[in-house]
Amino acid sequence: MINPTLGVCYYPEHWSEDVWESDAARMAEVGIAYVRIGEFAWSRFEPTPGDLHFDWLIRAMDVLGKHGLKVIFGTPTATPPRWMVDRHPDMLAVDAQGRQKGFGSRRHYDFSHLGYREEAGRITRLLAEAIGDHPALAGWQTDNEYGCHGTTYSYSPAAKAGFQHWLAAKYGTVDALNAAWGSVFWSMEYNRFDQVELPNLLVCEPAPAHDLDFRRYASDQVAAFNKVQFDILKAKRPDLPVIHNFMSRTTDFDHYDLAETLDIASWDSYPLGHLAVSTEPEEVKRQYMRQGEPDNAAFHHDLYRSVGHGRWWIMEQQPGPVNWAKFNPDPLPGMARLWAWEAFAHGAEVVSYFRWRQAPFAQEQMHAGLLRPDSEPAPAYHEASQVAEELKTVGITGPATKGRVALVFDYQSEWAWEVQAQAQGFSHAAHVRALYAAFRRHGLDVDILPPSTTSFAGYAIVAIPALFAWNDALRSAIAEFDGHLLIGPRSGSKTENFSIPTRLAPDLPSNLLDLKVIRVETLDPSIEVEVKGSGAIHHWRERIETKANVVIEDGDGWPVLVNQGKLFYLGGSGSKALVHRVVDYLIAEADLPTLSLPAGIRCRTRDGLRIYVNYNASAATLTPASDETGYVLGSADLPAAGVTIARLATAG
Numbered sequence: 001m002i003n004p005t006l007g008v009c010y011y012p013e014h015w016s017e018d019v020w021e022s023d024a025a026r027m028a029e030v031g032i033a034y035v036r037i038g039e040f041a042w043s044r045f046e047p048t049p050g051d052l053h054f055d056w057l058i059r060a061m062d063v064l065g066k067h068g069l070k071v072i073f074g075t076p077t078a079t080p081p082r083w084m085v086d087r088h089p090d091m092l093a094v095d096a097q098g099r100q101k102g103f104g105s106r107r108h109y110d111f112s113h114l115g116y117r118e119e120a121g122r123i124t125r126l127l128a129e130a131i132g133d134h135p136a137l138a139g140w141q142t143d144n145e146y147g148c149h150g151t152t153y154s155y156s157p158a159a160k161a162g163f164q165h166w167l168a169a170k171y172g173t174v175d176a177l178n179a180a181w182g183s184v185f186w187s188m189e190y191n192r193f194d195q196v197e198l199p200n201l202l203v204c205e206p207a208p209a210h211d212l213d214f215r216r217y218a219s220d221q222v223a224a225f226n227k228v229q230f231d232i233l234k235a236k237r238p239d240l241p242v243i244h245n246f247m248s249r250t251t252d253f254d255h256y257d258l259a260e261t262l263d264i265a266s267w268d269s270y271p272l273g274h275l276a277v278s279t280e281p282e283e284v285k286r287q288y289m290r291q292g293e294p295d296n297a298a299f300h301h302d303l304y305r306s307v308g309h310g311r312w313w314i315m316e317q318q319p320g321p322v323n324w325a326k327f328n329p330d331p332l333p334g335m336a337r338l339w340a341w342e343a344f345a346h347g348a349e350v351v352s353y354f355r356w357r358q359a360p361f362a363q364e365q366m367h368a369g370l371l372r373p374d375s376e377p378a379p380a381y382h383e384a385s386q387v388a389e390e391l392k393t394v395g396i397t398g399p400a401t402k403g404r405v406a407l408v409f410d411y412q413s414e415w416a417w418e419v420q421a422q423a424q425g426f427s428h429a430a431h432v433r434a435l436y437a438a439f440r441r442h443g444l445d446v447d448i449l450p451p452s453t454t455s456f457a458g459y460a461i462v463a464i465p466a467l468f469a470w471n472d473a474l475r476s477a478i479a480e481f482d483g484h485l486l487i488g489p490r491s492g493s494k495t496e497n498f499s500i501p502t503r504l505a506p507d508l509p510s511n512l513l514d515l516k517v518i519r520v521e522t523l524d525p526s527i528e529v530e531v532k533g534s535g536a537i538h539h540w541r542e543r544i545e546t547k548a549n550v551v552i553e554d555g556d557g558w559p560v561l562v563n564q565g566k567l568f569y570l571g572g573s574g575s576k577a578l579v580h581r582v583v584d585y586l587i588a589e590a591d592l593p594t595l596s597l598p599a600g601i602r603c604r605t606r607d608g609l610r611i612y613v614n615y616n617a618s619a620a621t622l623t624p625a626s627d628e629t630g631y632v633l634g635s636a637d638l639p640a641a642g643v644t645i646a647r648l649a650t651a652g
Contacts, residue, residue, distance in 0.1 A: 072138060112161075321367070337641070358372055420498070515562060
């Protein structure tokens with residue numbers, strides 16, 4: 001575990017070489033340790049095929065290294081140059097409407113195109129040879145933001161051929177495919193794998209297993225693309241970490257699978273931009289437009305800590321207004337500091353701001369940096385400097401504390417409920433995030449677990465909401481878990497091949513949970529079914545037949561929350577009030593100690609410290625917890641966008 005520190009994204013190719021020296025000196029002054037470069041510079045590395053220009057890159061790294069800065073080099077494969085498209089005109093992706101995408105922006109390649117995959121490996125290998133032994137080099141970033149701009153799925157000839165080969169490898173025989181997909185329905189049976197089309201441009205929906213398999217195939221192509229670069233970079237420098245920068249609320253490929261060929265997961269945190277383009281209610285967007293929704297960044301911190309097997313960074317942290325949302329407000333003063341401290345609380349090793357200097361040209365010229373275009377400091381410049389000094393004072397060295405609560409997050413479940421929503425907008429991720437926020441408002445540390453988890457040991461409460469299909473690992477973890485377990489809604493309602501299981505949802509042995517979902521109805525989100533006591537069911541409602549204990553029922557007498565011992569089942573999508581009620585009940589049943597937090601205050605523990613952040617636009621006051629011995633930063637009175645750090649009586 002490295003001591004937490006700061007980084008910044010820098011583009012020496014955008015600036016005159018005579019400012020590199022002063023830029024590097026100022027970065028070091030601010031307290032920056034890591035600088036990411038290179039990820040969009042292919043046209044400068046290789047302006048024409050085979051005409052390589054790495055001398056300027058080496059000079060830039062020399063300057064950065066001279067000032068004690070460590071370089072993370074990003075492979076430039078997200079932006080292949082124009083001549084690459086001339087060489088491989090069929091490398092451009094095709095959208096679901098059959099339209100080929102063009103050159104002129106970025107991410108203009110098809111993951112299924114093997115010719116481009118070879119070209120990506122070639123430039124990666126050349127760069128690894130050119131700079132792999134440079135003393136300033138501290139790590140690699142592969143590509144940039146896989147899947148951004150809807151680029152995971154392509155419906156090209158390359159994707160069609162690749163999908164057919166993938167199906168043949170998976171199923172072995174076309175009869176096995178027909179059985180798995182239920183192809184007898186609508187007379188869709190195939191005689192050969194090369195008859196299978198992609199699931200677009202059809203008269204109506206494809207078989208759900210067909211659509212899901214295509215998403216699995218597309219996800220595998222992203223992982224395969226990354227593996228090419230990972231293998232090359234690790235062969236050159238096995239001692240250096242390989243990183244990728246993921247994004248917020250991006251679920252169209254399986255990040256856990258891809259991270260098998262990463263050493264560190266990172267993500268690009270833009271709290272205001274993410275809120276602006278989210279589906280959060282308008283009142284939430286208004287309340288937090290300058291701060292970001294209080295649980296979104298934290299959720300992704302915990303998700304990517306899981307994806308990275310405990311190691312994760314912020315590769316791009318928003319420093320000011322962005323350029324890509326519908327509206328782009330200025331952060332509340334102090335938020336660039338708060339966001340960094342919150343990331344460190346959740347275990348980040350590095351928080352890297354995007355970018356050093358605001359570009360005065362091209363697509364991102366309205367995206368703020370630590371410096372203005374005239375090189376004068378922007379507000380986040382001073383906040384970054386403050387964080388760097390505070391890190392020295394606080395002295396964090398250990399990892400994020402293991403939570404007492406865990407939630408299972410599954411990418412395939414998100415795909416499945418997009419394929420067959422049944423209720424428009426039904427989302428696995430939304431159910432996970434709602435529970436996450438409900439636990440977190442009590443000051444509980446929450447971990448995110450992959451669906452491959454084999455044991456829940458050490459957790460008091462585990463929740464598995466809206467899970468598509470069980471696997472052997474999860475079944476084993478459930479059977480052996482002695483804590484409190486919350487399942488549903490919709491969990492276990494399908495098999496891996498997208499069929500309804502014979503014993504119906506939740507498809508668990510009766511000795512664990514004697515319950516069947518015998519009927520489902522879905523409702524317009526504006527319609528709610530009142531629940532006795534408080535809360536409401538909306539969107540998704542299950543008719544449950546059970547011998548288990550009914551804890552909560554709705555106004556019609558339908559069971560909503562039932563339990564059999566410590567296993568609980570939730571039979572519908574709940575309003576925020578109902579989700580909070582269920583979570584509060586579980587916390588009480590598990591006898592978990594909680595904190596009394598003012599609205600808008602969040603916290604997490606790391607290395608014997610509890611780090612509080614204030615997402616409000618006004619001040620708030622903490623009630624000191626009994627396990628705290630005093631404050632090492634700030635006080636019980638948090639200003640708007642404030643940070644307070646308390647020392648705990650015992651670490652952990």
